[in-house]
Amino acid sequence: MTVSSWRLKVQHRTGFTYAGKVDSSYNEARMSPRNETRQAVLDARVEVWPTARTYRYEDYWGTIVTAFDVHSAHESLQVTAAATVETLPAGDLLPSTGGIGWDELATPANVDRWHELLLPTPRTAIDEELTELAESLKAVEPTPHGAAMALCERIRDEMTYEAGVTGVQTDAVQSWRQRKGVCQDISHLVVGLLRAMGTPARYVSGYLHPNPDAAVGETVVGQSHAWVEWWVGRWTAFDPTNGVPVGERHVVVGRGREYADVPPLKGVYSGPPTPARASRSR
Structure with a gap:
């Protein structure tokens, strides 16, 4: 039996626009796919503007986190994640009477x-x-x-x-x-x-x-x-x-109890009291 895989190139861009200049911000991005049974990550990178040093780790739920701090004055923040992923079809599906009781x-x-x-x-x-x-x-x-x-x-x-x-x-x-x-x-x-x-x-x-x-x-x-x-x-x-x-059209980034465990981007900042406005994520 031939299994037809897909190769997908994904680019995800999101960010924040602040009410004014902020002195510093501390952020976490959960935007990178991970290697697992039905998907293989061939290439993945996360770019930040303003430029900042990033480091990666897996959180409690197994999601890859890219963390970074920006310590220069900035009015907006942009994060772009790009990845190339090979995915497989859904595979062996349980019948409605399958699984444990x-x-x-x-x-x-x-x-x-x-x-x-x-x-x-x-x-x-x-x-x-x-x-x-x-x-x-x-x-x-x-x-x-x-x-x-x-x-x-x-x-x-x-x-x-x-x-x-x-x-x-x-x-x-x-x-x-x-x-x-x-x-x-x-x-x-x-x-x-x-x-x-x-x-x-x-x-x-x-x-x-x-x-x-x-x-x-x-x-x-x-x-x-x-x-x-x-x-x-x-x-x-x-x-x-x-x-x-x-199946093959889906690319997993993270898992958790709900959205709060896997937001694409979150952070805190030092600056104007008005909340930051998230730019469109796509």
Whole structure:
């Protein structure tokens, strides 16, 4: 059997514009893909303006962090990450009845092992209505994996993808009440509901090639993307926004409990009291 891989060149540019000149800033960028089973990073670099010395490390969740300080006066900050990545198709997919059962998932050993990925966070906490939805799906689906797939289908049916109606601080309950949001909101909602079922789940940040039929060498404009992974004896990755398994068009950058664990760029600065304004990330 022939496995068709993709080679993607990704350029991600983002930054801050301050209210005035700042004396110094201390920053972390999570914009670099990492080597793992279904993707190989052939080249990766992060450039900063104003120029600053950078150093890299892996954070608690395994995401590559590029840290840097700027100690000259500046009114804006720009970070550009570029990478060349080879990706593979989704591969061996679990059937709806695959994976471990509810009883095994709930054993003390598994609950203890994945404790941090079973707890609600500020953006994934759910209310009574959503808890009832999680319980109803769990009651009718014979396996955790089947329930997760049914959940993704339900959320995709109920939610409308619409940019500009939510922000990075929007939580799962807010996006559910308006039935609108973007990939970040949909992923937070799915993660929160999975955890309410007792299924360990994590939020994944990365990139998605928007056109599966693009010609070789064609340049396309996209944005950062988010999807989910759940553990049912093994980790399964799924893109609930598009209703597809994670495959060759997806590039993983980081994983965590929610967006706050994997923001592309964050930092603190010494300067005007008015908050910095993030420039468009693409």
